[in-house]
Amino acid sequence: MRNLAAAALILSLTPAPALAWGKTGHRVVGQIADAHLTSKARAAVRRILGTETMAEASNWPDFMKSDASPFWQKTASAWHYVTLPAGKTYDQVGAPPEGDAITALDRFSATLRDRKASREDKRMALRFIIHIVGDLAQPLHNGNGTDRGGNDLKVTWFGKPTNLHSVWDSLLVDDEQLSYSEMATWLNARIKPTDVKAWSSADPTAWMADSVFVRDHVYPPAGDTALGYRYVYENTPRMELQLEKGGVRLAAYLNKVFR
Secondary structure, eight states: OHHHHHHHHHHHHSOOOOOTTHHHHHHHHHHHHHTTOOHHHHHHHHHHHTTOOHHHHTTHHHHGGGOOSHIIIIIGGGGGOEEOOTTOOHHHHOOOTTOOHHHHHHHHHHHHHOTTSOHHHHHHHHHHHHHHHHHHHSGGGEEOSSSTTTTTSEEEETTEEEEHHHIIIIIHHHTTOOOHHHHHHHHHHHOOHHHHHHHOOOOHHHHHHHHHHHHHHHSOOTTOOEESHHHHHHHHHHHHHHHHHHHHHHHHHHHHHTO
16 A cells, blocks of 8 residues: 555656647647638548547547557657757758657658558548647747757746646646637637738648747746746737647648648
8 A cells, every 4th residue: 555655646746748739729720720621621631530520630649648558658659749959950850760740740641642541540640640730830849859848947837836848738828718619710810811821831841940930939038937927928929820820731731632
């Protein structure tokens, strides 16, 4: 019993792995993307997902992280992020041996284009693509290689201890106190045709470079780790813009895959 109690204490003190955007943010990206699909892409998505919406599908890869199999615990875990040190391009750095979000997108887009792939394989591929594009829109999932995407930067959020990655995954989004459908509707209404044109690159390395630029502006000043209203004021517009871009870019990527 003593050992069980000690184990429970250790688990309670161990932070859970961070998930990009949390459930709300990923659903927002999925729902915005759905509004910008071509008719051909929308039909392909419906054939693969059936009644499951892109918003529903968006969190499946994070949900499956609880599966104990080696695929989910080792193979797939590297597909949620990229590492790009300051001043470097992805062409210079490349992917690590275990792969990353960029190599995963290549893998799963090939599955979607493969006429011989089963519907189940295509469903898995599409769910991953929806999720990964959302991941790449979260600035801190484009890590600088020094602090695990802000996980190692301890901060307080309105007095409660956390880390910068968690602030961007969910706390900043949840501060809006909106459902994902409310947030998606409001944000999508702001997107102008000129924005769609500017953001509709289907090149993940271009999205990554944009997210890295944002990443380097979301770190608080050195020593200023007590985050609250000022941080919300300065970064909520950045967060909302990244969600908007993520949705448009996801649509652009799927429109290209299913053209």
